[in-house]
Amino acid sequence: MAAYEKLVKQYDRQVFRIANHIVQNREDAEDVVQDAFLKAYQKLNQFQGNSKFYTWLVRIAVNESLMRLRKRRTGKMVSIDEDVETDEGSMPRDLADWSPDPEALYGQSEMADILRRTIQGLPPGFRVVFALRDVEGLSTEETAETLGLSIPAVKSRLLRARLQLRERLSRYFKRDAKPAQAQDGAK
Amino acid sequence: MTCTEFLAQLDEMLDQDAAIPLRADLEEHLRCCEHCEITLSTTRTTIQIYRSHEIYELPEDLRERLHKAILAKCRKS
Numbered sequence: 001m002a003a004y005e006k007l008v009k010q011y012d013r014q015v016f017r018i019a020n021h022i023v024q025n026r027e028d029a030e031d032v033v034q035d036a037f038l039k040a041y042q043k044l045n046q047f048q049g050n051s052k053f054y055t056w057l058v059r060i061a062v063n064e065s066l067m068r069l070r071k072r073r074t075g076k077m078v079s080i081d082e083d084v085e086t087d088e089g090s091m092p093r094d095l096a097d098w099s100p101d102p103e104a105l106y107g108q109s110e111m112a113d114i115l116r117r118t119i120q121g122l123p124p125g126f127r128v129v130f131a132l133r134d135v136e137g138l139s140t141e142e143t144a145e146t147l148g149l150s151i152p153a154v155k156s157r158l159l160r161a162r163l164q165l166r167e168r169l170s171r172y173f174k175r176d177a178k179p180a181q182a183q184d185g186a187k
Numbered sequence: 188m189t190c191t192e193f194l195a196q197l198d199e200m201l202d203q204d205a206a207i208p209l210r211a212d213l214e215e216h217l218r219c220c221e222h223c224e225i226t227l228s229t230t231r232t233t234i235q236i237y238r239s240h241e242i243y244e245l246p247e248d249l250r251e252r253l254h255k256a257i258l259a260k261c262r263k264s
Contacts, residue, residue: 001258008257013245016253020243030249034257041261095222098229103236112242119237134234159198166226166233173229 008037015061021131022065024120036061059146102173118168126161133158188216193223
């Protein structure tokens with residue numbers, strides 16, 4: 001048990017972040033963290049040494065998160081394929097350049113709020129790919145394996161997630177942006 | 188090279204994949220297309236900002252509470 005406690009301490013923050021990225025609700029994310037670590041503990045004997053423990057744990061956490069989303073939507077099926085067939089983000093529209101130091105425009109908590117609200121507007125299947133590849137630093141191959149997607153599907157979702165986030169953040173960060181716009185909420 | 192062709196290679200540019208086919212053409216396109224130059228730089232900033240900000244922080248008291256709950260459930264199972 002001491003060895004498992006060490007694993008919990010090593011990966012709890014990452015699992016909490018990934019769960020939040022998907023469920024967008026702190027209480028649900030807390031439940032996901034507990035359920036994911038419990039499930040991983042119960043299935044430790046099924047863990048194949050050919051993948052990293054972390055990516056195996058992330059796969060469990062992603063599945064638990066999607067189940068939580070489904071519960072919240074009273075049984076409606078939720079999958080990482082939901083709403084991904086959109087053309088939004090396939091071609092940039094807002095092409096104004098950004099302030100040279102966009103982070104200086106907002107305080108720490110206001111910035112976190114902007115980033116949370118902005119990513120919240122993306123479909124779950126884009127959020128999770130962006131979170132795993134760009135926030136958690138998994139490779140394209142690890143992300144594909146974790147989500148059960150093909151490598152081209154991961155690449156396509158990542159590109160559109162990045163472009164959609166860029167487009168939505170433009171209103172806050174472009175050269176003539178006023179911090180007061182943050183009050184309006186993300187598009 | 189068109190903007191659409193450039194955009195198809197944007198991820199490779201962002202991930203600084205040294206083996207991008209047509210790298211010279213992409214860089215040439217960037218030199219003469221302000222829109223794609225802005226798209227590349229602002230998308231790069233988007234990723235950096237999300238990486239450098241902890242938007243879902245796990246406070247220490249909650250963390251301890253979760254550890255206790257997880258270990259208790261594991262012992263029971």
